[in-house]
Amino acid sequence: MDEKIKKWLLLVSLFTIALLMTACGSGSGNGQSSAAKTIKIGFFAPETGPEAADGTSAYNAAKLAVEQINAGGGINGAKLELVNYDDQLDTKQAVSIAQKLTTKDGVVAVVSGSYSGPTRAAAPIFQQAKMPMISAYAVHPAIPRTGDYIFQLGLSxxxxxxxxxxxxxxxxxxxxxxxxxxxxxxxxxxxxxxxxxxxxxxxxxxxxxxxxxxxxxxxxxxxxxxxxxxxxxxxxxxxxxxxxxxxxxxxxxxxxxxxxxxxxxxxxxxxxxxxxxxxxxxxxxDFNRDSKEQVVKDFIKAYKERYGHEPDMVAASTYDAFYVLAEAVRKSGTTPDKIREGIASIKDFQAVSKINGFDGIRQANKPVxxxxxxxxxxxxxxxxxxxxxxxxxxx
Amino acid sequence: MSVRKREFDLYVEGRYRSCTTGLALSYSLGAESTVFLQQMVNGITIGSLYSLVALGLTMVYGIMRVLDIANAGAYTLGAYLGVLAYARTHSIIIALLAGAGGAAITGYLFQRAIYTPIKKMADPIVPLVASIGLFIVMEDLFRLIAGPYTITFPVHLPLNRLTLGPVVITGTQAVILLISAFLFLLLWILLNKTKIGLAWQATAQDTETAMAMGINTRSVVAFAFILGYIFAALAGILVAIHYNAVFPTMGDIPSYKMLAIVVLGGLGNPLGAVVASIVVGLAEAFVAGYIGSFLPTDAIAFLALIILLLVRPQGLLASGGEVR
Incomplete structure (x- = not known):
């Protein structure tokens, strides 16, 4: 009997470990790669847990944007690399992710594909580390008010x-x-x-x-x-x-x-x-599906082809956040400070939504x-x- | 003359006044009692849904003294198997059978391979921890296999809105009430009018004595688990149809809320679980309808539990033998 129990416990625990490994595997970056030719961008979203659907949409859009930017030759010859984390819609997770992103992952900027709660919790850490973060769709007005490195792309x-x-x-x-x-x-x-x-x-x-x-x-x-x-x-x-x-x-x-x-x-x-x-x-x-803009039509088509379902607002906003970031890098440079300046100076930028620019406290001005x-x-x-x-x- | 006219004016005014206040009063009373009845229907429906989920948990506890959180996993499993079968066959009967069958096998395996062995060797808290682990593993498996997005369960219920005077019973509410009533009746007959029910009660009261009396307690325990998981799966399918949604974390709230309900009803007491569910459903409906959200909806069940433990520590339906 005891043998049988042990076997079962072993099986169950191995199984659990295997699951945990698959769950965590996506979190780690690829370590050191050729620093000159890649620009690492941090990303987090609630990819598991109660809002896994939105988190997955955001992550899918992030992957699509990075692939498309790289397929188009990258930014001034450098490729983007996504360092992805799952915050499980948990503020504690978001804090530890922010700490990892700012201390050991070697990223130069971050996109939050998460909700207001985790994004608010993570923002002060990025601010302190002087690392620009774009919140893709979180609505809380306190987020951009955290400090001069924190931008809110979604509608307030x-x-x-x-x-x-x-x-x-x-x-x-x-x-x-x-x-x-x-x-x-x-x-x-x-x-x-x-x-x-x-x-x-x-x-x-x-x-x-x-x-x-x-x-x-x-x-x-x-x-x-x-x-x-x-x-x-x-x-x-x-x-x-x-x-x-x-x-x-x-x-x-x-x-x-x-x-x-x-x-x-x-x-x-x-x-x-x-x-x-x-x-x-x-x-x-934020998302006008009937827009006449080519970028909107292309985004909807590419997302649908790649993932088999219609994109949602969360995906559209996350996609835009990467394009805003890419534009900032292209214009200003690849260090966190330069990227911050680049984002702040964006004007009349047509992504999936039309971004008129960011105001003095880094909130996007865009049509509803x-x-x-x-x-x-x-x-x-x-x-x-x-x-x-x-x-x-x-x- | 002018005085008389004045009196008359006053008289008319007074009459008019009392008349309108009377009207307003009866109107407001009427509207109020209509809303009250409507909230009553709403609360009983919510409670019926809860009781279907709570019954599985309480049956398993009653026979084995294990608080089986993984029962909420069977609820989600039932919904997924049901929607899968329904998508293939478009038969709700086959969907129910598929959900029930899958849950029955899972319940049997869990009981045989995990709970019975663990319970023999360890502290009562260990099976509880194991069940939480099982639930988490199940939930992550659902997400890995079926994906994070909500799957719809588009069964069109055959009933339209029923209007009983001023009270409206929606089609889904009627179906939930009917199916729950049917399942309660079935369970009651099974537990009280059959030999299996007798063996079940004997095993629940004292497993060793029951064994000594020649009852095959192993089978009874297995049967209780299987039935408990089948109930959870049927509840999962019904809830999934009601909300037109199947998703990996749908068992989250039942996993803890049912604990409060099952304790409220007296652990292991199926009738108590049903009564407690209806009480909690009514409380939620009246709080939402009259007070507003002063605390999370799910907290109401726990608040009810705290009040009960203070006022009636012997349980909601205390009659000696039933409450253990």
Whole structure:
């Protein structure tokens, strides 16, 4: 009997070790390679854990961008090399990853393909090490305020929320807006932007209802909203929770126009789950799929060919972060300080989204895409370019 | 004259006032009680889903005194096997059978190869730690094999919205309530009206005495594990259809929330688990509907547990023999 147990324990532990090794294997860089001809870029995203889908999308986009840049001859003859880490959506992991990237990996700049929480936790370490970091899509306004090496490429949550308020008032003709938002950095920032703008333009907004990451049952809170007389529901949520909210709205026969944010901007994670119930939904996001720009068409085509599904906002923003970085290196040089200067001086740069430039506290100024779901796909609904809305607040 | 007119005005005004307040009152009472009933339906549905998941865990505990976190892995496994079978055959029956079959084999293997041997040699905490390890391994395997993206489970439920007066029961809610009720009934008959159920109860109460009475306790333990895992898998499939989503970490929340529910219901007591699930479901619905999110939804189950332990340490359904 004892022998049998030992055999089993051995088997199980070997198996676990094997798994751990495959999980960690992707984290290590290739050690020392010819330093003159490669430029190492650090990257982290939640590639496993509860948001593995977004993390994988971001990582896929990062790989695609690096491959394409290298296939096009690299940057001034040097090739990019990706040093990838999985933060598991865990702030503690993000901190130790930042320490590794700044001390032993020999990278010159970093892209965060992660959420606000891990990105905020990692940012001070990059700042202290004077290593430029571009946050690809995290929305929290504190991220670029960490210091002069930290850039925010994704829309600031404040801007995105304000744009949503504008859409609610002028496009959806809202009279009375209910809010159902996720209770974290992402949700609070968007709600703050929304309610501030709503106050300025005289839009009636109810007290927000909050839900929690991982919640699945929204019938109770929607019953409450149903009885509140709201005609538009502003719902800053991620795809998993957002798709369930949309499904329940439909199930319950609620007559309310849902208005989402970039958190729902995913075909695989949101549209497929919400199905036809998503038709009519309007979202504010970074990614305009119907853009006439060649770079957008090429990106969508290349991503689809390579990975077999439509790219989402997370992928588009991460892809852009690498192109912004490449442009900065091309213009200014390969040391962290030069790259920082290069990013700060970017103006009117057409990536998948159009980047007007970075402001004094390193927040990107760019238009907000407004998309509507029609026949199960995100389609152009509008674009907000009004500088009074899209200029992120600097105080 | 003018005085009388004034009185009349007052009279009319007063009547008008009382009339409108009366109307407003009855209207608000009506709307309030409608919302209350609606939240009740919502809560019972949520609770039914929880109870399906909790039953697997409590059955395994009842027979073996192992808190088997890996049961939540069987929940995810069931959903994946179900969606795989459904994609191939478009038959929900085959999907349920595939999920149940896969989970049954897994349950049997875990029990034979891991829990029974470990339990013989070690502290009760060791099987718990082993089960957490198993759960993590299962979850990572799902992600490695099926990928991180959500897979949809597009079964169209045959029922439309039911409107019972002002209360709305959605199609999915009705299906969940019906299937749960059916499975509870099945389990109750099995445990209380059959020989297997008798052997099960005897083994749960005292394995050695049961063995001495000629009960094949090895088979009973194996049967409990298999059934517990089948319940988890069926719950996983039902939940996956309800949310149209199968993903590697779908067992995360059940893995710890069910612990609170199972303890709340009296460890190892299936009826208690069902009652506790409904209590927690109702609490979540009313908190979300009336109070808002003052604390994470998942914390409500644990809050209920703390309150119960303070007020009724003997458990929710305390009647001597059942609660151990």
């Amino acid at each position: 949550g404040i801007v995105e929320g304000a744009a949503a308020a504008e859409v609610a008032k002028n496009e959806l003709h809202a009279k009375n807006v209910a809010i159902l938002a996720i209770d974290n950095d992402f949700g609070h920032t968007l709600v703050q932007g929304f309610t501030q703008r709503a106050g300025q333009i005289g839009l009636k907004v109810q007290e927000p209802n909050w839900f929690h990451f991982g919640d699945t049952e929204f019938t109770p809170v929607l019953t409450k909203i149903k009885n509140s007389g709201a005609d538009v529901l502003f719902m800053p949520a991620y795809a998993a929770e957002g798709s369930q909210i949309i499904r329940r709205i439909h199930d319950m026969g609620l007559k309310i126009q849902p208005l989402g944010t970039e958190g729902l901007d995913s075909t695989t994670q949101f549209l497929e789950v919400a199905g036809k119930d998503a038709n009519g939904l309007v979202i504010v996001t 895409a407004v998309q509507q779901v029609k026949d199960g796909t995100f389609r152009y609904f509008g674009e907000i370019t009004d500088p009074t809305i899209i200029t992120p607040p600097v105080n």
